[in-house]
Amino acid sequence: MTASCSTFGKKTLNRPKIAVSSCLLGHEVRFDGGHKNSRYVSDILSEYFDFVPLCPEVAIGLGVPRPTIRLVETAPNVIDAVSNADSSLVYSRELREYGRKTAPQLNNISGYIFKKDSPSCGMSRVKIYRGAQKMPERVGVGLYADEIMKALPNLPMEEEGRLQDTRLRENFLERVFLYSRWQAFRDRGYTSRGLVEFHTAQKFAVLAHDETVYRELGRIVAKAGEGDISEACEAYIALLMKGMSVLTTPKKHANVLMHIMGFFKESLSAEDKAELLRLIDAHREGLVPVIVPITLINYFRKKYPNEYIDGQTYLEPHPPELMLRNAL
Numbered sequence: 352m353t354a355s356c357s358t359f360g361k362k363t364l365n366r367p368k369i370a371v372s373s374c375l376l377g378h379e380v381r382f383d384g385g386h387k388n389s390r391y392v393s394d395i396l397s398e399y400f401d402f403v404p405l406c407p408e409v410a411i412g413l414g415v416p417r418p419t420i421r422l423v424e425t426a427p428n429v430i431d432a433v434s435n436a437d438s439s440l441v442y443s444r445e446l447r448e449y450g451r452k453t454a455p456q457l458n459n460i461s462g463y464i465f466k467k468d469s470p471s472c473g474m475s476r477v478k479i480y481r482g483a484q485k486m487p488e489r490v491g492v493g494l495y496a497d498e499i500m501k502a503l504p505n506l507p508m509e510e511e512g513r514l515q516d517t518r519l520r521e522n523f524l525e526r527v528f529l530y531s532r533w534q535a536f537r538d539r540g541y542t543s544r545g546l547v548e549f550h551t552a553q554k555f556a557v558l559a560h561d562e563t564v565y566r567e568l569g570r571i572v573a574k575a576g577e578g579d580i581s582e583a584c585e586a587y588i589a590l591l592m593k594g595m596s597v598l599t600t601p602k603k604h605a606n607v608l609m610h611i612m613g614f615f616k617e618s619l620s621a622e623d624k625a626e627l628l629r630l631i632d633a634h635r636e637g638l639v640p641v642i643v644p645i646t647l648i649n650y651f652r653k654k655y656p657n658e659y660i661d662g663q664t665y666l667e668p669h670p671p672e673l674m675l676r677n678a679l
C-alpha cells in the first residue's frame with residue numbers, strides 16, 4: 352500500500368494520534384499474558400496514525416498474568432469490577448480513577464479504539480453478572496471506558512470488533528480525521544473567522560450525515576461573532592461530532608453529490624452531465640459504491656477547478672489508500 356496524496360498518509364508530518372487498548376496492538380498485557388492483536392489496527396491503521404497504547408488493568412497494578420475480573424451487580428444498580436478468583440477484591444474505584452486521571456492527558460488524541468467485551472475497556476454490551484444463578488446480561492460498559500466516554504464526549508471512539516463493519520469503520524475514521532483538523536484549529540486559537548473557514552470546508556460532509564445538524568451548525572457560526580468565541584466553538588464541535596456520528600446513506604450521498612454537480616453545471620457538456628447523473632442515481636439505487644460518482648467528480652474538479660468545491664473535506668475525508676468508500 353502506498354500513500355501518494357498530498358493531504359493524508361504516511362508521508363505527511365501531521366499524523367493523528369489514536370489511543371488504543373494495548374492488547375489490540377499485540378502487547379502481551381492480557382490476564383493470561385497473551386494479546387488480542389488486531390491486524391487491521393496494527394498493520395493498516397499504523398500507516399496513518401501514531402498510537403498511544405493504554406492498558407488500564409496493568410496501569411492500576413494488577414500485573415501480568417492476573418486473575419480475571421468481571422462486572423457484577425453488587426447492590427441494586429451498583430456495578431463493580433470484581434476478581435473472579437476472590438470476590439472480596441473489587442477494582443471499580445481504581446479503574447474509574449485511572450480513567451478520570453487519564454482523560455485530561457488525551458487532549459491531543461484524535462480517536463480511541465477500545466477492546467470489546469472487556470470489563471475495563473468495553474464500550475457496550477459487556478457481560479454483567481447478577482447473582483450466581485442467573486445468566487449474565489450483555490448490557491454493561493467497561494468501568495475505565497465509561498469514565499473516558501463521560502469525560503471526552505466529542506472524541507471519536509469505537510470498539511475494534513465494530514471496525515469490521517465497513518460503514519462503522521468509515522464513519523469512525525472520517526470522524527478521527529475531522530477531529531484532528533479541529534484540534535489543529537483549536538490549537539491555533541479560536542477566532543470567528545477561523546470557525547467560518549472550518550465550517551465552510553465541512554459543509555457537504557455534515558450534510559451527508561445529518562441535515563438538521565447542518566442547519567443548526569450554520570446558525571451557531573452565523574452568531575459566533577456576537578458572543579464568547581470559545582463558547583461558540585465548543586458548542587459547534589459538540590454538535591458537529593454528534594451529527595457526524597450519524598451514518599451516511601446512499602440517499603444522503605446522492606443529495607450531496609447533486610449539490611456538488613450544481614457547481615459544475617455551466618462547465619459540463621450535456622453528455623458529461625448525463626453520465627454524472629447516471630452514476631449518482633446508480634449509487635442512490637445501491638448499484639455502485641459512492642466512490643464511483645465521486646471519482647468522476649474529482650476528474651471534473653481537475654478539469655474545471657472550483658475553489659469552494661476543492662475546499663470541501665467531503666470529497667477526500669480520509670486517505671484514499673484506505674479504500675474506505677469502496678464498500679459504501
Ligand code: SF4
Binds near residue numbers: 372374406408472
Ligand atoms: S482489554 Fe483493556 S484492560 Fe484488558 S488487556 Fe486489553 S487493554 Fe488491558
